[in-house]
Amino acid sequence: MKKWLVMLLTGLMIIGLAACGSDKTSSNEGKDEKGTASVGDSVDYKIIGIDPGAGLMKATAKVVDAYGLDDWKVVEGSGAAMTAALKKAYAKKEPIIITGWTPHWMFAKFDLKYLDDPKGVYGKEETINTIARNGLKDDLPDAHKVLDQFNWTPDDMAVVMSAIQAGEKPEDAAAKWVEENADKVAEWTKDADKVSGDKITLGYVAWDSEIASTNVVGKVLTDLGYKVKLLQVEAGPMWTGVADGSLDAIVAAWLPSTHEDYYNKYKGKFEDLGENLTGTKLGLVVPAYMDIDSIEDLK
Numbered sequence: 001m002k003k004w005l006v007m008l009l010t011g012l013m014i015i016g017l018a019a020c021g022s023d024k025t026s027s028n029e030g031k032d033e034k035g036t037a038s039v040g041d042s043v044d045y046k047i048i049g050i051d052p053g054a055g056l057m058k059a060t061a062k063v064v065d066a067y068g069l070d071d072w073k074v075v076e077g078s079g080a081a082m083t084a085a086l087k088k089a090y091a092k093k094e095p096i097i098i099t100g101w102t103p104h105w106m107f108a109k110f111d112l113k114y115l116d117d118p119k120g121v122y123g124k125e126e127t128i129n130t131i132a133r134n135g136l137k138d139d140l141p142d143a144h145k146v147l148d149q150f151n152w153t154p155d156d157m158a159v160v161m162s163a164i165q166a167g168e169k170p171e172d173a174a175a176k177w178v179e180e181n182a183d184k185v186a187e188w189t190k191d192a193d194k195v196s197g198d199k200i201t202l203g204y205v206a207w208d209s210e211i212a213s214t215n216v217v218g219k220v221l222t223d224l225g226y227k228v229k230l231l232q233v234e235a236g237p238m239w240t241g242v243a244d245g246s247l248d249a250i251v252a253a254w255l256p257s258t259h260e261d262y263y264n265k266y267k268g269k270f271e272d273l274g275e276n277l278t279g280t281k282l283g284l285v286v287p288a289y290m291d292i293d294s295i296e297d298l299k
């Protein structure tokens, strides 16, 4: 190469670098005092949410408000899209913030942490309740009895959830759990008589926790002789369905806060059969390798 060309190019490079450098120092937006990118920058100010009807999304909107996260966007999607995004980010050790809940298989599969919620916007530990349509007790008393007696633990649910996550069909994972937990199932079916082909429809949303529970209860009712239909719907229609009687029951009511709006809207139009699981949690969840601990760190 000609000497003058080398000099020209070198000169241009120096000017270019200087321009970049001055650009960096003049615009300090989104950088902390050390000059490193903020958490917000690193995830494009996005919180990966789930389906818009979920109580978790409503709670997260309140969180954004309460903590003044005005620059942030909660991305709508689904439980499956959220876990897919998490899986992808985790594999590359990239930062990601998701809306999460317990019980969920993701805590067994990935090393994750809940961000502290010092304002307590996500609320306290909740229960998952079973809700029956009005009149179910008279129409299908044995199913009603089973639904009323159904209760298990987050650990039980985790077994089914993890099997599904590992690739088993939900109905197969549920059948296996039912087979291996005959004593628990015997408690749920105590004093319930066999039927022959009575129809029952259970509604559920495609949240991993509810896919697991609904399939297990569906299997128990099938074994009792019911012709069971599991109907996947959105959260709003699930509550509307059990209130207007188009669904016979749901085992997916997160109370008292997550589904509070739905619960209050249809109060009197359904029968609350009480809790089937205790010890749930909602919140913002990040991989443990991220260097933040509190929702306040997002500000």
Ligand code: PBE
Residues within 6 Å of the ligand: 050, 053, 054, 055, 056, 057, 101, 207, 209, 210, 235, 254, 258, 259, 282
């Ligand atoms: N969830 C799982 C649901 C209830 C079950 C926490 C995503 C919700 O937010 O409504």
